[in-house]
Amino acid sequence: MSQVAKRYAEALFQLARNQHALADVSSDLKELTKAFETTPELVALLQAPKISSDMKKAMVSNVLSGAHPAVVNMLHLLIDKKRMNEVSLVAKEFQALAAAAQGAAEATVFSTRTLTDEERAEISAAFAKLVGMEKLEITNVIEPSLLGGIRVQIGNYIYDSTVASKLEGLKRTLVG
Known part of the structure; x- marks a missing residue:
């Protein structure tokens, strides 16, 4: 497990727990992981260096308009930090933290x-x-x-x- 992914997952977990939204964030991350696994083109698009960060964030906001704001904000942060390759690992670590808390x-x-x-x-x-x-x-x-x-x-x-x-x-x- 990547240390970077672990830090992002722990921060997202703390935020979701403080907002009493563990179930919502967990559900959104599961759906996001499925989407990334079934459409590698989406991952490639979000990692493409020729597309600006603002354009990527706008795409994420549009596609995930019904998702919990913490998930969207985490993706925006990963886009800014050029760490979109960590999304699946962050989601997996978050799921483990949420499951252990329950x-x-x-x-x-x-x-x-x-x-x-x-x-x-x-x-x-x-x-x-x-x-x-x-x-x-x-x-x-x-x-x-x-x-x-x-x-x-x-x-x-x-x-x-x-x-x-x-x-x-x-x-x-x-x-x-």
Whole structure:
């Protein structure tokens, strides 16, 4: 994680918490991250050196007219400081700070298929206790190469109960 992104995220988190707008800012940042991931042209446009900062800020203000002002202002600041490449990292760090403040942690669950709501709830209940949280905010990533089972990543903690990893362990045991 970039130190710069961490500082911006902490400042945005403090501002959102003081304004009692953690949920709104968090939601806006999730939508912004999705937009940046699905339209790389937008990121390229906002990083283009030939477009003035004022023009970029005007575009951001128009596109995000319904977003929380703190999110728009953060983007304006990142444009001024020529740090638009940090937006996704700022959003990710903010989500982690917001989740921790609400007694939750962010988790990525890798599986061969989309998890049901019931499965998400079971995984959240089982693994949240391991990391000292009340619940997990789960992002499900489909990875067919796992063959079966799940791999859960919570911060630096990884629990791997996939068929692929069990087969690899069995191979190491048999081969020696």
